[in-house]
Amino acid sequence: MKRMQSGFTLIELIVVIVILGILAATIVPRFANVQIEARSAVVDGMEASVRSAASMYHGIKLALGTAAGTAVPANRFEGASAAVTDAFLYPTADAAGIGAIVVDNGGDFTINTATGYEWRYTNATTPANCFVRYEAPAAAGSPPTITVDKSGC
DSSP: OOOOOOOHHHHHHHHHHHHHHHHHHHHHHHHHHHHHHHHHHHHHHHHHHHHHHHHHHHHHHHHHOOTTTTOBOGGTTTTSSOOEEEEEEOOOTTTHHHHHHHHTTTOEEEEEOOEEEEEEESSSSSSSGGGEEEOSSSTTTOOOOOEEOTTOO
């Protein structure tokens, strides 16, 4: 009497392992690219927040008719605990200016004040090269400078 054996042959197992290896080799790089795009999108969102906050502040200053250098009361901004200071009708580049308006409630960014006011994305591959930087205008009539670096995201 012959007995039937059940199970996989060695060739079948090797073919399955090779197929899984090919699938992994094509999926892993795409997954890594998606993570880079996601980190880049977070920085884009912060940039939009900073630009909106600076524009909103400028609009409030013009609507109120207050002079440059006169702080806008905290009650004009949700979450601001003190008056927001300005330079040439835009927020200053410090915690009392743009930092009082743009707040990272999620804790995804660290603040660097070496050059302007900079939000560094903490989950980036290289946070020092994944940031949004705000610099107040240097003269009347000029807008603030907003720099974005996503090379380390």
